[in-house]
Amino acid sequence: MTAAQWLFLAGFTLVNVAVAATVVAVVASARQLDGGARVTRSFLSRLGRLPTERSEANRWAFYAHRVSGVGIFAFLALHILDVSLYAVSPTRFDEVHELYSTPLMRLFECLLLLALLYHALNGLRVVAIDLFDMGPRSAGRLLNGVVVVTVLATAVGSAVILTPVFNGGV
Amino acid sequence: MLVDVAPSRPRRLRPRAGYVTIRVTGVMLAVLALGHFATTHVVNDVADTGSSFIAQRWATGLWVTWDAMMLATALLHGAAGLSVLIRDYRSSRRSQGRWIAGVAGGSFVLFLIGAATLMYSALGGR
Numbered sequence: 248m249t250a251a252q253w254l255f256l257a258g259f260t261l262v263n264v265a266v267a268a269t270v271v272a273v274v275a276s277a278r279q280l281d282g283g284a285r286v287t288r289s290f291l292s293r294l295g296r297l298p299t300e301r302s303e304a305n306r307w308a309f310y311a312h313r314v315s316g317v318g319i320f321a322f323l324a325l326h327i328l329d330v331s332l333y334a335v336s337p338t339r340f341d342e343v344h345e346l347y348s349t350p351l352m353r354l355f356e357c358l359l360l361l362a363l364l365y366h367a368l369n370g371l372r373v374v375a376i377d378l379f380d381m382g383p384r385s386a387g388r389l390l391n392g393v394v395v396v397t398v399l400a401t402a403v404g405s406a407v408i409l410t411p412v413f414n415g416g417v
Numbered sequence: 418m419l420v421d422v423a424p425s426r427p428r429r430l431r432p433r434a435g436y437v438t439i440r441v442t443g444v445m446l447a448v449l450a451l452g453h454f455a456t457t458h459v460v461n462d463v464a465d466t467g468s469s470f471i472a473q474r475w476a477t478g479l480w481v482t483w484d485a486m487m488l489a490t491a492l493l494h495g496a497a498g499l500s501v502l503i504r505d506y507r508s509s510r511r512s513q514g515r516w517i518a519g520v521a522g523g524s525f526v527l528f529l530i531g532a533a534t535l536m537y538s539a540l541g542g543r
Contacts, residue, residue, distance in 0.1 A: 272506045313502060320495035327488070327527050330471075331534040337468035348464035356458055363454055367447040374440050407459050 251332065255343045258325040259355075265321040269314050277310070305383075308390055312369050315362035322359060350412045357405040364400050368393040435497045442494040449487040471538070481539045488531040496524040 333340040346352055372389045375381060381389070457466050474480040503516040 269502075272502070276506055316495075316498050317502070320499060323491055323495060324523070324527055327531045327534075331530050333468060333471055334534040334537045337472070340471075341467045344467050347466075348462075353463070356463065360454060360458070363450060367443075367451055370443045371447055374444060377440075404459055408463070411462060411464065 249342050251339050251343050252346055255325070255329055255346060258328065262318070262321040262325055266314060266318045269317040273310050273313055304387060304390055308369055308393075312366060312373075315366040318362050319359070319366060348411070353408050353412055356408050357401065360404045360408070361397065361401045364397045364404075365393070368397055435500055438493055438497045439501070442490040442497075445486070445490050446494055449483065449490060453483070453487060475535070475539045481535065485532070485535055488528065488535065492524045492528050492531075496520050 329340070329343050332343060347356070369390070372386070372393050375389065376386050457463060461470070475484075499520045500517050503513055503520070507513045507516055
């Protein structure tokens, strides 16, 4: 492992810390709005309500949108920095870029695809709700579509991304 | 007891500007970012997207334009989006201001780094 690679992994750790911190902030805010002062068993059960009811589904969509958004933005920051290595020295850039094709990073890329697709499609849904003045019923139906397309497209994309791992290419 | 119920100062313009920024750049990014991911991870394998791939890509005006637009819109979208989260999760105005200034400053630095990389490389520095 070279110094540049260690630096990348340190940055990558920060990306994950940012995601974890956002989850904490989202849960803390949910606790304030929806629960008591402490994390009690009843609060946890309320937080864990399944998104079978439409309003519950929208709540989960909102949480997921925030967490995926911060995750993508944190990775974007790291990605801008690692690509900027190319201007410094293409060899140095390739050193870091090698990490992207390791099995663990490929797994992360599948998660990134999931976050990107969900955030993009749900974001378009939010725009559509505002532009076409949609009610909760059609917004809920649209959310079902967002989830289905996200899951299917992530599955297809992940299969492509992970194929070299299963073929023993990496 | 007298309670001050005078309306607060008129709403600032900034939240609405943020709302519009997030939506417009968001729709653009649905194409730019997903297209970028598709070309670098699905159409091409990520192992083949090293420095020679970049050299080839940044020799074309289309991709330089694509990446420049993506850089600007993604950072605008991210900074505006994070500002919304900061306004939700930080209670005091001062703390909000500090965090938002930090995010804006950081995004601007990232924009400078990204733009410098793109210009230097596209204009033949590399």
